[in-house]
Amino acid sequence: MTKEKISSRTKDIMKKDAERIIQTYTRQPIALNRGEGALVWDVDGKEYIDCVAGIAVNNLGHSHPAVVKAICEQASNLMHVSNLYYIEKQTLLAEELSKLTGMDRLFFCNSGTEAVEAALKLARKVTGRKGLIAATGSFHGRTMGALSTTYKEQYRAPYEPLIGGVTFVQYNDAEALKKAITKDTAAFIVEPIQGEGGVNVPDDEYLPEVREICDMNDILLIFDEVQTGFGRTGEWFGKDHTGVKPDIMTMAKSIAGGFPMGAMAAIESAASRFERGDHAATFGGNPLACAAALASIGVIKGEKLVERSREMGAYFMERLGGAFDPSELVEVRGKGLMIGVELKTDGNAYVEKMRGKGVLINCIGASILRFVPPLVITREQIDRVISLLG
Numbered sequence: 001m002t003k004e005k006i007s008s009r010t011k012d013i014m015k016k017d018a019e020r021i022i023q024t025y026t027r028q029p030i031a032l033n034r035g036e037g038a039l040v041w042d043v044d045g046k047e048y049i050d051c052v053a054g055i056a057v058n059n060l061g062h063s064h065p066a067v068v069k070a071i072c073e074q075a076s077n078l079m080h081v082s083n084l085y086y087i088e089k090q091t092l093l094a095e096e097l098s099k100l101t102g103m104d105r106l107f108f109c110n111s112g113t114e115a116v117e118a119a120l121k122l123a124r125k126v127t128g129r130k131g132l133i134a135a136t137g138s139f140h141g142r143t144m145g146a147l148s149t150t151y152k153e154q155y156r157a158p159y160e161p162l163i164g165g166v167t168f169v170q171y172n173d174a175e176a177l178k179k180a181i182t183k184d185t186a187a188f189i190v191e192p193i194q195g196e197g198g199v200n201v202p203d204d205e206y207l208p209e210v211r212e213i214c215d216m217n218d219i220l221l222i223f224d225e226v227q228t229g230f231g232r233t234g235e236w237f238g239k240d241h242t243g244v245k246p247d248i249m250t251m252a253k254s255i256a257g258g259f260p261m262g263a264m265a266a267i268e269s270a271a272s273r274f275e276r277g278d279h280a281a282t283f284g285g286n287p288l289a290c291a292a293a294l295a296s297i298g299v300i301k302g303e304k305l306v307e308r309s310r311e312m313g314a315y316f317m318e319r320l321g322g323a324f325d326p327s328e329l330v331e332v333r334g335k336g337l338m339i340g341v342e343l344k345t346d347g348n349a350y351v352e353k354m355r356g357k358g359v360l361i362n363c364i365g366a367s368i369l370r371f372v373p374p375l376v377i378t379r380e381q382i383d384r385v386i387s388l389l390g
């Protein structure tokens, strides 16, 4: 493979990063500074088709004009006030999300991990129990509580002791959940489709069975929809593929069209157990984030992006199935535009090769390519990605 040329501007950015940024990220050797739709450009003006979308964040495409307008207007009016006061847009967004999720009440924060923290705290408050069950392959975030329920040993080990009482059960195995429940179990937290774990789609019966087991044992069911939300999987939420309603639900990533925000939603009987003073976030539900989220939801509806995700996802998956040599392909899986391609060979070699050709993709672990492009990606762009993979 020919060695990629790195411009002096990019080299300079990389050098400053190496000197002054705490080195927790493995980065690709490009610096992006502009985006539109499913395209992004680096500082040297090179164009890429973005099949990463900020890791399933930019569902509307980059810098969607409706979201930009909402942010600019809100920013010039009021950015932040504090939850010491009523915030009109927060109430409007809560109303909207309640309709979309079927949940009764919302709590707003700024990221996925914070939404999970809120959910875990609420589960303990509601039940008066400590135990939490999570699934193998799970990813729920990096702060101490959420991290405790994240499966990867390598992420957790250096920070122990984490919060106690967490057990892991095999994903997609309802029997395993049943066996793991004890008198002290408060909740089971699970992703309707696992993202960081490698785009794992459970069997159709799994979530309905999980719901039944949680009901029978009187424990709460938490769906972590941080990655699966807002049309990503071809439904508004991952849960909508099965019709199973959780007690608590977390959202973030694409909630505000690229603007940072997180939310926890809950059914009334759980939500009402959080009392004044029980939880808070200074920036949670600030006017700016709420304006971005309201505009973003408007675009998803107006441009029918949920349907589009379903259609383009089916097309992309079919084409991906034919794009690899059968001898190196394990399988193509996913729903909507949340797609994983498991290879028998080195996935990172593809990431590098495709970047050179102007396509951004992500590799989970050693061999699972993840395709989570903006939902506005066109058929022509998908065709181009496929032709470049060959």
Ligand SMILES: *Cc1c(COP(=O)(O)O)cnc(C)c1O
Pocket (backbone or CB within 6 Å): 110, 111, 112, 113, 114, 116, 139, 140, 141, 142, 191, 195, 196, 224, 225, 226, 227, 252, 253
């Ligand atoms: C990304 C992710 C998180 C963590 O979100 P952050 O905003 O990075 O804290 C939690 N749960 C799931 C399912 C995710 O995909």
